[in-house]
Amino acid sequence: MTTAADMDRVLGDPADLRGLFSHARLAELDRAEEFPADHCRELDRFGLPAHYVPARFGGDLHSYPELLELIRAVARRDLTVAVAHAKTFLGSICVWLAGDDDQAGWLAREVRAGTPVSWALTERGHGSDLLAGEVTAYDGRLTGEKWLINNATRSSLLTVLARTSPAGGPRGFSVVLADKRTLPEGSYRHLPKVPTHGIRGADISGIEFRDAPSTLVGEPGGGLELVLKALQLTRTFCAGLSLGAADQALRQATAFTRDRHLYGRRLIDMPHVRRTLGEAHAARIVGEAVTTVAARSIHTLPGEMAVVSAVTKAFVPARIDELIGACGTLLGARAFLTEVLDHGAFQKLDRDHRVVAIFDGSSFVNQNALINHFPALVGGYRKGTVDEQGLRRTLDTSLPLPAADPDQLTLSSRNGSSLVQHLRAGDLPELPGAAELRQACEEVHGQLAGIAPAARDVSPEAFALAQRYELCFAGAAVLGLHLVNGGDESRATAALAYVLARLTGRPAGPAYDRLAEEAVDA
């Protein structure tokens, strides 16, 4: 059992040129587009893979919030390493959710031993449109090509979404597990590494199967459902990667604005710099609040994860992309040059992080999922449906989490979101803006009700509303956590101001300024 603080110790001082996880070394790998194999081995030695294995299969994964903190600590140092290593978690989830005890027990031993597992969903030409998939696994024999797959080449094991009924459709796909180590020669070949904008060292490649034997994971024909449930967990997990990137971006921008002088004063003493930096810090607090709620909800409100994970994946990476952009404007030329300031760590994370918004479902895909939920969200809001106990256990971070029960995940959240729906009638903390947030939520739900369900021609207006709903959720997360746990008022105020500035246009300035001053003094 290890913690994020242990992880920081393992990673060592980023400025130490000899360190495996030094900025210098990581920059070199990025330039050479070389896989961080030594780094992954070091994380194996540290015992990170055991955290990818649920406790009921003998692993260290007791709590998703803890897992996210661990992966955040890695991502804070280097996103490429985090993405490369954590793929094993994504690759295993379908087995944790649906595999039988033998299969899961076997995989648990493999993962703990450091065997890399990959997850092959996407195909050339279809992207996020999983139902268009052409890879088949009739009678368990895999045939066809999966492309743009993280660790397709380096993994020993792959869970693959494949068509098991020629007609396809929602019950026409299954998840199967292929073990390359036992595949007959000639039954698969790797596709070349795809050169990418960021995460250049990662193994983004593909694999082509030809009549390769595989074993079924879960029910035959249950593949799409299984993958969609697994994505509820992985989309939440992605927020940990984003927060790690935010930590690094803010560290650089905060130090730079504190230490650099321009026009005869410290950068941070220029009001517009203070404002920009403060807003970026507020963005992280909001992202943390959403992520905390989401990660705890896996344990406490699993039936709502369809909404929660869609909000989290659509909202957090996009806000952190903006945060990185804002930090970039503060760093100026230093955000562009690759060998100044920590060996160009900033421009690397800028490129690296952009992948988070596109993998495991883009904002477009997740907002579509939210839009499909609009009737349930409106219904739940009007009825005031709240799972009181589940919500309390979500928000009160001092409470231990119940074990995650994957059987409780559902493809659609019938009751909407307890967090947001609670805002309608629940207590409000005495924070500036709390009442305005409630009012804004009221308005947003009125607007949601005005959107007619449309299976195909989803209007751009619906997407704009989905974004407004995400903000309601984020605001509710900030308020809810603050109400139950208390904590630093100026942080919560700034976070709420961030949400309201986007929802209602309310000026947020002074709250950001205080936050920036605290960050610089810290």
Added chain:
Amino acid sequence: MPEALEHLLGDPWDPANPLGYAEIVAADERQEMFAEAEQRLDAYGMNAEFVPVEYGGRFSTLDRLARVMRAVWRRDPCLGLGYGASSFIASVNVWAAGSSEQRTAFAKHLLADRKIASVYHELAHGNDFARAELAAYGMRLNGRKEVVTNAQRADSLVIFARTSPDPGSRSHSQFLVDKADLPQDRMAYLPRFPSMGMRGVQLGGVVFTDCPIPDDAMIGMPGRGIETALRSFQLTRTALPSMIIGVLDTGLRTALRFTTGRRLYGRAAADIPYVRAIVAEAFADLLLCDAFCTVTARTLHRLPGLASVPASLVKYVVSQQLIDAMNRLSSVLGAHFYIRDGDHAIFQKLLRDLAVIGFGHAARVACLATVLPQTPLLAQRSWPAAEQPPDAIFQLGTELPPLPFDALAVSASGRDTLSAVPRSMLDETGLDPELRRLAALFATELRELTSEAGDLRPMETGVGASPEALAIPARLAAVLAASACLGVWRHAEGGFLADPTWVVAALTRLTARIGKGDGHLPAPLTRRLMSELLTRHEDSRGFDLTAGSIAG
């Protein structure tokens, strides 16, 4: 003309074109300038575009120059900067303040395909060039300049150096130096500064150690370096963003090629309403950027004394609008924007290259800070009842007087006519009702700015300006951009430009900048813009105001 250059460079999407995107991306991967394309540009005589007609070149008007350069930028921003714009940046100081001998010699130099580096930047001081330290006391250079484009491969240098230790704005001068005239042991090159974008461009640096320079090297009067820069860089701050619009043209073309060729959820991705909205909005952004750039460029010819305000603000608006539009288009490409080879590889390169526009050649906030102190005077002298600007600044392609370099001024002294356009629209009968509503919004915005800027205390307009104060020039920028669009539309002689569709779309986009709208386009506008865009794409025409013929 752009058409001739387009023809010479060929269809960039054609895999058989040795100057196409495949080779452009390959050169970028090698971190090299694209040598074959540079030879072709030499053959075209690209540098002549930067030399005023009276010195034997083809530089007649700034808007024409920018349009020609778009043909380069839409292919390869590294060429745009590393071959073209960096020599152009250096040259404007010579045209603006050099002696007649200097101008003649400099023109000869450029016309012989030589490169000139603009030696201004010191990492420690960034945009604060009043604190630049490299010194030229007694005609001897001491100090260093960093992140200088083409420092090593340029034949001559335009150097910005301190000539007095005093603080203030009369302590720097500029020098035009031929490297051949410098003793070799007194100048050393710094190693190249590798960069995330513009990877082919040689960003270097120089260190001078007691390096003598010729007596006649000074450009203009001693101590006038800052003033010359502030005057002449009005040209480059206008023309560079205008050239860079070519990047968004290619971004749009990549998105169209991707979405029309791809099926998602059982239909062409280009038919998904959300995708269409993003693409149409990016097209509207391109048009509004072009209108603001073009009108500002023409203002420099017709009203040079008034250009300091729009020239700074055009950089502010266009840099953000282009970066935002490209980021949104990246979501249309999905995972494909992330891939560095294949059919759409040019997109990620453009995204990386474009980042330079945010901070290079004056950061966005520096543009606002330049204008802010001028706003109280503008509010007092012009905004309440300004006269209308001359028609010529809106009439694309009509003749303009040569650029009156002598008349460029560091401050507009409270004069502005462009912002008067929205109000004047309200007098027009038969105006499209939506356009009237939008024009009224911007007229109202100017009234609010008049009162807010009038209330500013001088202390609030300096380096310590608050974000609220800086919002005043930022909002003014939106008013001026809207004014430029309205003016171009009003003076258009027919066709798409005379149709209210684009100008309503452009102003709708701009409402988001003044907090009076979300900037999203209603479906009928999206439909009409998409139809225009797809027709132009089909017909191989540019996506900018003039919709000229292009090679693929």
Added chain:
Amino acid sequence: MDDLHKWLTHLVASYLEKDPDEISGSVSLATYGLDSVYAFVMCGDIEDHLDVRLEPTVAWDYETIDALADHLSSLVEQP
């Protein structure tokens, strides 16, 4: 001349939000922290006060209140 000097001193003091007594006529405006762009503000105010047209850079060339007052007086006294 004295009036103009006094008026300029008050003007600069108002920019700096200081008492006019704290402003010396022989210290350069840059030293007071009036950076280059203030010159344009100042130029407009002087133009309005004296009803003259000036180069916007006038305060760059005459960097102290003393020098500026001298220069402006000579302008105003010209026929």
